[in-house]
Amino acid sequence: MSGLKVTYKKVMSANGPAQMLTYSFWGVLMAGMFQGVCDICFPPELLLFWGTVSAAVVPITIWGSKGWLRNILLVDVVVSAYIMVVFLTHEPHTQEYVYYTLGSQGMEMANRGQSHSLSDWFHASALIWMTLHALYLADLTNRQILEKKRFTE
Amino acid sequence: MTFDQMLPIIIAALGSAGLWGFLSLRAKQSHEKSLKDDAKSAEFNDTLKEQVDRLSDKLDKVISDKEQLLREMSDMKAQLAEANATIKHLEELLRK
Numbered sequence: 001m002s003g004l005k006v007t008y009k010k011v012m013s014a015n016g017p018a019q020m021l022t023y024s025f026w027g028v029l030m031a032g033m034f035q036g037v038c039d040i041c042f043p044p045e046l047l048l049f050w051g052t053v054s055a056a057v058v059p060i061t062i063w064g065s066k067g068w069l070r071n072i073l074l075v076d077v078v079v080s081a082y083i084m085v086v087f088l089t090h091e092p093h094t095q096e097y098v099y100y101t102l103g104s105q106g107m108e109m110a111n112r113g114q115s116h117s118l119s120d121w122f123h124a125s126a127l128i129w130m131t132l133h134a135l136y137l138a139d140l141t142n143r144q145i146l147e148k149k150r151f152t153e
Numbered sequence: 154m155t156f157d158q159m160l161p162i163i164i165a166a167l168g169s170a171g172l173w174g175f176l177s178l179r180a181k182q183s184h185e186k187s188l189k190d191d192a193k194s195a196e197f198n199d200t201l202k203e204q205v206d207r208l209s210d211k212l213d214k215v216i217s218d219k220e221q222l223l224r225e226m227s228d229m230k231a232q233l234a235e236a237n238a239t240i241k242h243l244e245e246l247l248r249k
Contacts, residue, residue: 074169077169077172077173078166078169081165081166082161082162082165082166085160085161085164085165085168089160131169135172135173135176139180142176142177142180146180147184149184150184150187150188150191
């Protein structure tokens, strides 16, 4: 049994390209999953760009430098954060008739069932996770760069 | 582009920049601390090396002194044996 402290230390200094490759894979899947959520707020070009940035992590991990890897992860952080903010502040673009009902409290707008569904909460959580994960990986790569510098100085 | 459309970009950029600034500063401070620790460790190693060199010199001198003493002792033993032989010879002459 590793224990919480040892596990935390291992997570903070996790080496190897495995998690970069998994992150890239999940990034592409996430971009694909947002297709059709709202074509106005999340146009295909934006999702394609997001997916491409995530996919670019694979070749850069294999053939690129650590500096490039950190920079592409930071770009992914910004794009994921942008999509997250748009999603969290998103209002449905509906142009439908507004119905009112007369009740004991007077005239009230009819409930159109537009509250956030469970799926929305999971989409939002996934976006928050993607942003934080990209940030963690960028920080990890940055620390690896500094550590390499320490041993070569 | 309206301000409402720009707002998510501004929030995303500022939020990411803020978080990244904090993380990179923390990494930089940790790196500088490691460099300082390395320098301290190097200083300690230098002092230790000096002490080891000094002790090694002392040990060489002690070994060389010991060898000289052994040589002198063996010379003395030879001289003593020679003197004993002479004494025995003189005693025999006196008895005759």
